[in-house]
Amino acid sequence: MYGLHWSRPLVLSGPSGSGKSTLLKRLFGEFPGQFAFSVSHTTRAPRPGEVNGVQYHFVSREDFISLLNQGGFVEHAEFSGNLYGTSKHAIASIIKSGKRCILDIEVQGVRQIKETDLNPVYCFISPPTLSILRDRLVSRGTESEAAVQKRLKTALFEIDYAKLLGTHDYIIVNDDLDRAYTLFKSVAFGELVSGDPLPPLDH
Numbered sequence: 001m002y003g004l005h006w007s008r009p010l011v012l013s014g015p016s017g018s019g020k021s022t023l024l025k026r027l028f029g030e031f032p033g034q035f036a037f038s039v040s041h042t043t044r045a046p047r048p049g050e051v052n053g054v055q056y057h058f059v060s061r062e063d064f065i066s067l068l069n070q071g072g073f074v075e076h077a078e079f080s081g082n083l084y085g086t087s088k089h090a091i092a093s094i095i096k097s098g099k100r101c102i103l104d105i106e107v108q109g110v111r112q113i114k115e116t117d118l119n120p121v122y123c124f125i126s127p128p129t130l131s132i133l134r135d136r137l138v139s140r141g142t143e144s145e146a147a148v149q150k151r152l153k154t155a156l157f158e159i160d161y162a163k164l165l166g167t168h169d170y171i172i173v174n175d176d177l178d179r180a181y182t183l184f185k186s187v188a189f190g191e192l193v194s195g196d197p198l199p200p201l202d203h
């Protein structure tokens with residue numbers, strides 16, 4: 001059942017609204033206990049109900065920077081004044097547990113991981129077209145019109161990066177969900193499959 005790439009972390013990326021959470025939710029639902037997300041570090045304060053070590057490792061800015069200076073993160077970024085990062089230790093502990101480590105990472109993080117020796121499999125979840133991406137973001141109902149615009153603008157950078165040859169091992173076009181999920185499942189189990197060609201996604 002486990003393919004050749006099972007022991008390598010899987011880095012999932014793709015524009016907001018391309019369907020990463022939808023695919024992951026289905027995978028974790030169908031195969032509980034086989035896959036795990038690494039728990040990120042953050043300097044932001046826990047929200048009510050959040051538990052240290054579960055949603056995040058909540059650390060002070062000093063501790064974060066100290067770990068960063070020791071080379072402890074495979075990727076990190078600052079959003080609205082807070083630092084976020086994926087530690088090497090968090091990934092290693094999942095690999096040790098025998099589960100496959102899955103990372104859901106934005107494009108800057110993917111670039112950073114490429115500079116490390118993590119050697120993951122990179123999988124890009126692509127929308128079929130930009131107008132479908134827009135429709136899905138709007139109908140998800142989680143974003144204001146301005147936030148949708150912002151996400152679509154960011155999507156263009158992510159797509160340009162994906163168009164560079166060799167940035168991803170797999171492209172999965174999330175057109176029909178059942179079809180995309182079947183392909184995603186094979187990739188998640190580390191099988192050697194052919195991905196989809198990247199659609200033109202012209203802008």
Ligand SMILES: Nc1ncnc2c1ncn2[C@@H]1O[C@H](COP(=O)(O)OP(=O)(O)OP(=O)(O)O)[C@@H](O)[C@H]1O
Pocket residue numbers: 014015016017018019020021022023136137139140174175176177178180
């Ligand atoms: N194949 C599909 N066909 C139709 N709708 C879909 C499909 N896949 C996902 N959706 C819908 O599109 C919306 C965006 O999907 P989702 O939230 O999974 O995207 P995401 O990539 O995880 O976004 P973000 O990065 O913002 O978390 C959701 O409302 C989801 O139900």
